[in-house]
Amino acid sequence: MSLWIAITLMTGAAILAVLWPLRVRRGASAEPAGNEVASEPALADLAVYRDQLAEIERDRASGLIGAAEGEAARTEVARRILRASAEAEGAVGAGGNADRRRRVAAVAGLVGIPLIAGSLYIALGSPGYGPQPLAARLEARPEQSDIAILIRKVESHLEANPQDGRGYEIIAPIYARIGRLDDAARAWSNAIRLLGSTPQRQTGLGEALIAQAGGVVTTDAKAAFAAALAADPKDPKARYFLGLAAEQDGQPQQAAAIWSQLAADTPADAPWLGLVQQALARVGAPVPAPAAGPSAAEVAAAGDLSPEQRQQMVRGMVDRLSARLAQNGDDLDGWLRLMRAWTVLGEADKAKAAVSDARTHFARDDGALGRIDALARELGLGS
Missing domain, CATH: 1.10.287 (Helix Hairpins)
Structure with missing residues (x-):
């Protein structure tokens, strides 16, 4: 009326x-x-x-x-x-x-x-329709794909349930994607406070803080990445941004060390490998070869293989690693993986040959020799 x-x-x-x-x-x-x-x-x-x-x-x-x-x-x-x-x-x-x-x-x-x-x-017009406030429309059409309405629905839920940490965790990356960086950082902080710290939540918070600061790794962002790395020492995102923090702090050597180790641990088909290689080039550090490992397709295919076929597949990957190290032996972690792989496959002679080749290649690097000898003793390959 x-x-x-x-x-x-x-x-x-x-x-x-x-x-x-x-x-x-x-x-x-x-x-x-x-x-x-x-x-x-x-x-x-x-x-x-x-x-x-x-x-x-x-x-x-x-x-x-x-x-x-x-x-x-x-x-x-x-x-x-x-x-x-x-x-x-x-x-x-x-x-x-x-x-x-x-x-x-x-x-x-x-x-x-x-x-x-x-x-x-x-x-x-629609003279026969009654009033349709936003809340009623959301209830009537929960499948609504409009991002603005979805955000408003989650926000309304969080207003009524401020202790729902899962809601903050859901909306935080959406905020970041649409450029609401202050809200993204606040949502990640609330998710951590209510649900506890995890590498994913800490790196999400760190990225939001960096975007908020225009690309600068702030003290709070650095603390978030450090917390993520403490929970998962292999987390690639935390390692990359801690390297970026070292570079921005005027410590290119420390940044190069962090990124070199990250590049060495990164599979060849990892989507972030190119970013790490660019960062290494920026600080003037050599780019090590990526870690040899099965691709996603190979891992998926391995599930359908018999034990004999799977053993053959693993041996093929080890052979490829050995061939790569024969061409470029600067990858110490690659030598260590090769020594362990031949031992697991029961190829003691090949494992000992890998130890000898690694020692020859790193004859002038006392630190590398120490790691090679330590693993050789652990694997029973001699000191």
Whole structure:
């Protein structure tokens, strides 16, 4: 009902806006006020011209002017009277036409505006629908894919349930994706406070803080990545950003050490490997070869193999690692993996050969030799 009242009032206002300029001023005669104004100069001229005719007759009778002069003056005044009379009649006619146009416009505004507006609403609107507030629409259409409505739904839920940490964890990455960085950082902090610290939540918080600071690894972001790394020392995201923090702190050597180790531990098909290699090039560090390991397709295929086929697949990967190290032996972790792999496969002679080759390659690196000898003793390959 309130909707129709509002529509009626708006329609009345529109009609009034159209009719107001067309109104006839109160106290005017049947002739519109504009017509009277238009004809008044012509009527005044007629009165003046009649007085001039009378004066000419008086001068002629008294002998002040001759007959010829008097006739010429009468002719001129008569011509002016005719012209003034024509102007007066034209003004009255024009006023009548204007009056008719105003009346037509008034009727059109009074009838046409409501008729057109009503027709458009019936054709394009939904007069049969009741009120549909946002909350009711969300309940009626939970599958709604509009991201703004989904966010609003989660926010409404969190307003009613501020201790729901899972809700904060769900909405935090969405906030980050749409650029609401302050809200993203706040949501990650609430998720950590309510659900506890995990590498994923800490790295999410750290990334939001970095984006908030325009790419700078702030103290709070660094603390978040350190917490993630403490829970998972192999977390690639935490390792990368801690390296970036070292670079921004003016410690390129420390950044290179972090990124070199990360690159060495990264599979060749890892999506972040290119980013790590770019970072190493930026600080002028050599880019080590990535760790050899099965691809995602190989891992998936291994599940369908028999034990013998799986053993053969593993041996093939070890052979590829051995061939790669023969071409580029700078990967210490690769040598250590090769030593362990040959031992697991029962190839003691090949494991010992890997120990010998690794020692030869790192003969001048006491630290590397220490790690090689320690693993050799652990695997029973000699000291």
